[in-house]
Each structure stands twice: as C-alpha cells, then as structure tokens.
Amino acid sequence: xxxxxxxxxxxxxxxxxxxxxxxxxxxxxxxxxxxxxxxxxxxxxxxxxxxxxxxxxxxxxxxxxxxxxxxxxxxxxxxxxxxxxxxxxxxxxxxxxxxxxxxxxxxxxxxxxxxxxxxxxxxxxxxxxxxxxxxxxxxxxxxxxxxxxxxxxxxxxxxxxxxxxxxxxxxxxxxxxxxxxxxxxxxxxxxxxxxxxxxxxxxxxxxxxxxxxxxxxxxxxxxxxxxxxxxxxxxxxxxxxxxxxxxxxxxxxxxxxxxxxxxxxxxxxxxxxxx
Amino acid sequence: xxxxxxxxxxxxxxxxxxxxxxxxxxxxxxxxxxxxxxxxxxxxxxxxxxxxxxxxxxxxxxxxxxxxxxxxxxxxxxxxxxxxxxxxxxxxxxxxxxxxxxxxx
Numbered sequence: 001x002x003x004x005x006x007x008x009x010x011x012x013x014x015x016x017x018x019x020x021x022x023x024x025x026x027x028x029x030x031x032x033x034x035x036x037x038x039x040x041x042x043x044x045x046x047x048x049x050x051x052x053x054x055x056x057x058x059x060x061x062x063x064x065x066x067x068x069x070x071x072x073x074x075x076x077x078x079x080x081x082x083x084x085x086x087x088x089x090x091x092x093x094x095x096x097x098x099x100x101x102x103x104x105x106x107x108x109x110x111x112x113x114x115x116x117x118x119x120x121x122x123x124x125x126x127x128x129x130x131x132x133x134x135x136x137x138x139x140x141x142x143x144x145x146x147x148x149x150x151x152x153x154x155x156x157x158x159x160x161x162x163x164x165x166x167x168x169x170x171x172x173x174x175x176x177x178x179x180x181x182x183x184x185x186x187x188x189x190x191x192x193x194x195x196x197x198x199x200x201x202x203x204x205x206x207x208x209x210x211x212x213x214x215x216x217x218x219x220x221x222x223x224x225x226x227x228x229x230x231x232x233x234x235x236x237x238x239x240x241x242x243x244x245x246x247x248x249x250x251x252x253x254x255x256x257x258x259x260x261x262x263x264x265x266x267x268x269x270x271x272x273x274x275x
Numbered sequence: 276x277x278x279x280x281x282x283x284x285x286x287x288x289x290x291x292x293x294x295x296x297x298x299x300x301x302x303x304x305x306x307x308x309x310x311x312x313x314x315x316x317x318x319x320x321x322x323x324x325x326x327x328x329x330x331x332x333x334x335x336x337x338x339x340x341x342x343x344x345x346x347x348x349x350x351x352x353x354x355x356x357x358x359x360x361x362x363x364x365x366x367x368x369x370x371x372x373x374x375x376x377x378x379x380x
Contacts, residue, residue: 037303072317072324074347111315112303146301146317 022049023192023222024126025244026059026135026266028119029200033141033167033270038110042202045119046090046099047135050244051221053198053207056090056097060122065102070148071113079108081117092198093209101205112144118154123256131260134253135246138267140166153180158251158265160191163232166269175235175269178227179247185231189247193223193235196242212241240273298322302363302371304378306354312378313351316344316363316371324348327365334358 027050030043047059062085070076081104090099109115117139123132136158140150142165153161163176179189198207215221227233227247237243244266251263298320305313316324324344331340334357344350344363359375 071315072321072348074323110305112301112317144301144303145299145319147319147321 022052022054023194023246024048024057024124024133024135024264025050025192025194025246026119026121026137027196027200027244028117028137028139028268029196029242030139030141031202033139034272035109035141035143038106038112038143040106041102041104041109041141043102043104043117044088044090044099044200044202044205045085045102045121046200047097047121047124048090048092048207049194050196050198050207050242051194051213051215052211053092053209054094056092056095056099057124058097059099060124062100062119062121064118064120066118067108068116068118068149068154069111069113070152071111071146072148074113074148076149076152081108088205091204091206093207099205101202109141109143112146113142114148114150115141115143116149116152116154117141118156120156123261125259131262132256133262133264134251134256135264135266136251138265140267140269142167153183155183156180156265157182157253158186158247158263160233160245160247160265160267162267162269166267169237169269169271171237171240171271171273173237173271175233175237175243175245177233177245177267179231179233179250179265181250181265182252186227186247186250187229187231189227189231189233189250191225191227191233192246192248193225194221194244194246195239196244199241213239237269237271240271242268242270244268300324300327300363300365300369300371302361302373304361304373306378306380307351308380310354311351312354312361312375313349314344314361314363314373316348316350316365318365324363324365327363330360330362330364331355332360332362336360 047057084102179186197211197213247265249262298318302316327344361373363371
C-alpha cells in the first residue's frame, strides 16, 4: 500500500513542478525599436509570463533604469531614466500587479544611433520555490540607422549580448548572442525563450486574453536552449513579433536575505516579416 | 608583367575603396530652439563622419556657410534667417540634403 503511494506522490510532485514551470519574464516594452527619427517613447515595465498573459508578479520596485546611447563610434553616453518612471497597475486576464510606465521625452531620444536600455528590478520572492528572483533586462533600440553599441556588453552583473542587430531581425533569421556573467562567457547556461503572444496594450495597461499562437504542448510555450562552451546561444526566429530570452541564474549574486537568489539576464528582440 | 601587377594592385585598391563606401550616408538635424541648428551625421555601418563637408545654402542655392563635421560627427551653426538647405557631402553619390523647413525642435 505504502509502496504504491510513492509513485503517486512522485507524480503529484512532478505535476506540481510542471505547473510552476512557466517562464518568468521581466518585460521592458515599447511598440517600435527601429525608429526612423528620434521621438518620445512610451515604455512599460512589468513582470509576468508573457506567452500566456499569465500571472502578474510584483517585481519589487526598480533599482536601476537607464540608457547607454552611442552613435557610430562616438563616445557612448549613459543617461539615468529613473525620474521618468511612474507606478501603474498592470492587469492581465487573471491577475494584476504593480508595474511601471515611463514616458521618455524626445530630448533623450533625439540623436541617431543605438539606445541600450537597462532595467534592474528589485527582488521578487517566489513563494512556491522559496527563492528570490531578479531579472536584469535589456532592450536595444535604434534611431535613424546608424549603429552604435548594440553588440557591446554594458558591464552588467549578467547580460545577454547580441551578435545580430537586435532591432533588425527578419523572421527566419538566427538570433545569436553570448551569455555573460561578470563579463565572462557562461557555458551551458539554461536560456528560456518566450514569444509575446498576447501583445501589451499601452492604453489599458493589460494583455488580452486571446493568444496569437496555438501551443500544441507545454514545451512550446517556453522553449529551452543552452549556451555552448563559449557562452553562445543560437535561436532560429520562426515568427514576426517580440521574442524574450532569459538566461537563468547566471548572475554572480546567489543569495538575498538569507534565501537563494536567481539572478537572470533577459533581453527582448523584435522580428519583422519580409514583405 | 610588373606593369600588370601594378595595374592590378591599383584596381584592387580602387575596388576596396569602393567597398568602404558600400554604406549609406545619414544625417539628422535639429533646431536647438536658441537660433542654432545642430546636424549629426554618420554612415549605416557606424563609421565616423568626422571631417565630412557640410554646405549650408540659401533658397537660391548660394552658399551661406562651408564647414565640416567635427570629431563627434556633429556640426552646429547659426540658424539662417530665410529658407535654407543643409547638405552633408561625403563625396559623389554620398550626399544627404535636408530642407531647413524640415528641421524642427
């Protein structure tokens, strides 16, 4: 009787784990990242499971929010953007949580070149797993077609550095990038990939219930890839739209308030169809 | 044969120089709101526009100012009173023209 019970329990545990295996993704979003000319930006920062317009989580505030901009080979400039943050409530179909909006005025996004936005949130406590999470997130935008620092590491505790212009990806391109921790490549890093199948609505601060993708199986909701021995990841981009990559637990900080901490590196890129 | 080599080398040099320009010139200008205009230039491959000639002409095509992009690939000048044109001149086939009326804050 007891022996029979064990497999049942095991199955139950596996199910429970599977149930919580949705990928957490910090989302730093603005509708367009390949701009013809400088303009004001409407941005949102939220913590959810974007492939499913899933559970909204409280990111624990924002520690750092800035942009490093560079036009061509001119000197890169860092501009703090925290003063533009405003707390909002983001509503998904089944939950809501504090999130942030940022209206970045044109004066900050006037010049041609690359804009590498960096957002370091506070700490999120994942009760089910008894650990803290912090996802340091990058979003790279270009104005006017002059490239700059898109392929340069910012020097974050952990980050994903693209090897293909992240704002100029065609559907079907391979997204290639390197996972770094304290500036060093991370071999065998587990990287989760999600598609933004519920497009954020900036007017209502919500994601719609309807998905633009039918997922045949859980394995397709959050895809998993690993970095190679030099920290490189490659991912064929199958569909136009937004793709998020999260390198799990690669950051150097491993503990927060006496509990395990998972410090992740996230990057969002956007693919366009060839027409 | 030696002459041939020199010709070939020259041809290769010309071809490579040509390739170095296989990028498009880009420029954007802003009215700084203080009666000055700033133009920023560059190329689609990220290379510097430092030293690129800048022509500012009036409505009749007469030169108002001849200058160059500075080391940061920027150029700031007094805003002309009437209609004007800004020309970023990186050589034949590599110019960008901008009408002063399109240069706003």
